[in-house]
Amino acid sequence: MLIICDFDGTVSARDTNSHLARHFAPEASAALEGRLAARELSVRQVLQREFEGVTATLDEVLELALTIPLRAGFGEFLDAAHAGGHDVVLLSSGFRQVIEPMLEHGGVGGRVPLIANDIDFTGTAAGADITWRDLPTCPTCNEACKRHEVGEMRHEIRRGGARAHLVVFVGDGFSDRCGADVADRIFARDSLASWLDGQGVAWEAWDDFHDISEALGLTANAGA
Ligand SMILES: [Mg+2]
Numbered sequence: 001m002l003i004i005c006d007f008d009g010t011v012s013a014r015d016t017n018s019h020l021a022r023h024f025a026p027e028a029s030a031a032l033e034g035r036l037a038a039r040e041l042s043v044r045q046v047l048q049r050e051f052e053g054v055t056a057t058l059d060e061v062l063e064l065a066l067t068i069p070l071r072a073g074f075g076e077f078l079d080a081a082h083a084g085g086h087d088v089v090l091l092s093s094g095f096r097q098v099i100e101p102m103l104e105h106g107g108v109g110g111r112v113p114l115i116a117n118d119i120d121f122t123g124t125a126a127g128a129d130i131t132w133r134d135l136p137t138c139p140t141c142n143e144a145c146k147r148h149e150v151g152e153m154r155h156e157i158r159r160g161g162a163r164a165h166l167v168v169f170v171g172d173g174f175s176d177r178c179g180a181d182v183a184d185r186i187f188a189r190d191s192l193a194s195w196l197d198g199q200g201v202a203w204e205a206w207d208d209f210h211d212i213s214e215a216l217g218l219t220a221n222a223g224a
């Protein structure tokens, strides 16, 4: 089994990027309110505009980011998944320089591969400088979304042969739509859950990672 997890608002208990933008770039953040939902701007355009307005240093950003806890049971979930021979990957539309310290702070640093973008908090009036990972534009949503990478990972494990081929996706928000769409089993919450309902796609509810471990039949000493 391959379990692909979003980070912001999924592993972290609230959406880190919105929280940081509201605090450090309140005007840009307020001006962008609703424009993603209305499909006027892409996920990347919104993050670009928000973080251009963030003149704080990385240390200042992390001081706030590290107050956001990880959802309960994530470390145990990783242990149980690995004990069962399953793979877990974090697939984020956010930023490595923020996520890695949060994972470290949450006691799970270096224990799960992370796919994310890069950001340089210059600490100057120029704002933060984002380097996006190279992704094709999705034919379904017209954005550089998660569909391509989930599809590639799915293809990889299917080539692997004997192991179970199930792809599980865990997410919460707008940027998870296309990734969830190509998974076999979806654990959703918040706006992802309501969007899936609208699409008539089945999903499973969860509150923390203990729920996901239980639903997937993962236990710390599993040999499955
Ligand atoms: Mg999210």
Ligand SMILES: [Zn+2]
Residues within 6 Å of the ligand: 138, 139, 140, 141, 142, 143, 145, 146, 147, 178
């Ligand atoms: Zn897409």
